[in-house]
Amino acid sequence: MGLTIRVSIAGARETLAAFRQLPKDASKELRDASTRISEVEAVKIRSAAASSSAQSALVAPGIRARRDRLPSIVVGGARKVGRNRKPLNKIMYGANFGATALKQFRPHRGAGDEDYWFFSTVEKDLPQMVDQWGRAVDKVIRRWGNG
Known part of the structure; x- marks a missing residue:
């Protein structure tokens, strides 16, 4: 089992609950947008890991985006x-x-709990990720909402 981090966004629980009222395609579109945000962040984390130490460089290929309605990144796994x-x-x-x-x-x-590259990279990029996710939510709601 690896480590999964889901970006914590204020109001996300309520937003995702509201998405239940929209067509399923709206959630699919939000998952697509969140996955794109996560993929960009995963590249940054892989780069930070690869340049951090020999052991971190071994871990770098195991860092990947996870498909979810919130930006989510997974690191680890059973790969040797x-x-x-x-x-x-x-x-x-x-x-x-x-x-x-x-x-x-x-x-x-x-x-x-100060780390060398994973959480520190996410923390540095968090405001930008939250902003991108908020814009994606707004776009999906404008497209699929009733108003």
Whole structure:
């Protein structure tokens, strides 16, 4: 099992509930838009991982967009990588957060859960992603809504 992050957007729960009143094609269109947003972000995260450390570079190909109504990104999986053929799941946390006992990873940055590339990249890009998602919602509602 990998790590999935879904972008947290204020009011998203209510917005998605309102989408239940629209035709199914409206949700499909929103999924398409959210997937495009996620794919752009996944490229940025892969780039950050690839340039971060050798272990992070091994994880980079396992970072991908997940199709959902909210921007969503998945990292990890059972695919085996590296010289010792370890599953991505076994190295992704150490590659992103570091470790205190395992010397193959960089040092852990502390209790603040500060990471090296995954969450920090998402956090930096979050305002832009929220704005893009909001514009996509507006476009879908204009097209499929009754008003």
